[in-house]
Amino acid sequence: MVLLPLRLQQVLAATQSHGTVADIGAGDGQLAIGRARRDGDLVIATEIGGSYTRLVAAVSAVPEVHEWIETRNGQSLDPIMRGEVTTIVIAGMGGHRIAGMLPDALARQPTSIVLQPMQHAEAVELAIAEQQCEVDAYDVCRDRGRSYTVWRLVRREA
Numbered sequence: 001m002v003l004l005p006l007r008l009q010q011v012l013a014a015t016q017s018h019g020t021v022a023d024i025g026a027g028d029g030q031l032a033i034g035r036a037r038r039d040g041d042l043v044i045a046t047e048i049g050g051s052y053t054r055l056v057a058a059v060s061a062v063p064e065v066h067e068w069i070e071t072r073n074g075q076s077l078d079p080i081m082r083g084e085v086t087t088i089v090i091a092g093m094g095g096h097r098i099a100g101m102l103p104d105a106l107a108r109q110p111t112s113i114v115l116q117p118m119q120h121a122e123a124v125e126l127a128i129a130e131q132q133c134e135v136d137a138y139d140v141c142r143d144r145g146r147s148y149t150v151w152r153l154v155r156r157e158a
């Protein structure tokens, strides 16, 4: 079994072990595959453009998770309907892009949102302070000489 990079292990650890997960910008599907293997719950893995084809190929190469991973093609939170998922994960993008997606992620009404930017963590911090959410868990890890922050957020009731 392929071991996830440390930063993705950190994201997986922050992700609840029950319910449906949306992995936005899933890349080559490493996290989605890891989550499906760990929990055997549905993961909706999304990508855009040519990266979507690569995601589908990567997931197809791991037959034991087919049942648990649904791939969807689309921009940001567009492929996810309100109330459809328990957890939304957005990892591996710049902090400004993730910050820009946070309002739409909250509008989908998940139980929790897990964020991990590649850089500009301060932009994510600012967006969290401005939105109707609270930090439920926070962690920092080092992976291959870089530092990564992960937040698990819950919606603040109005």
Ligand SMILES: C[S@@+](CC[C@H](N)C(=O)[O-])C[C@H]1O[C@@H](n2cnc3c(N)ncnc32)[C@H](O)[C@@H]1O
Binding pocket: 008, 024, 025, 026, 027, 028, 030, 031, 046, 047, 048, 051, 074, 075, 076, 077, 090, 091, 092, 093, 097
């Ligand atoms: C560096 S990869 C990270 C993949 C994976 N989430 C991870 O953490 O390893 C960033 C991915 O986000 C995707 N992406 C960037 N902007 C996006 C957007 N607006 N909507 C959906 N996916 C996006 C890119 O296509 C790319 O595959």
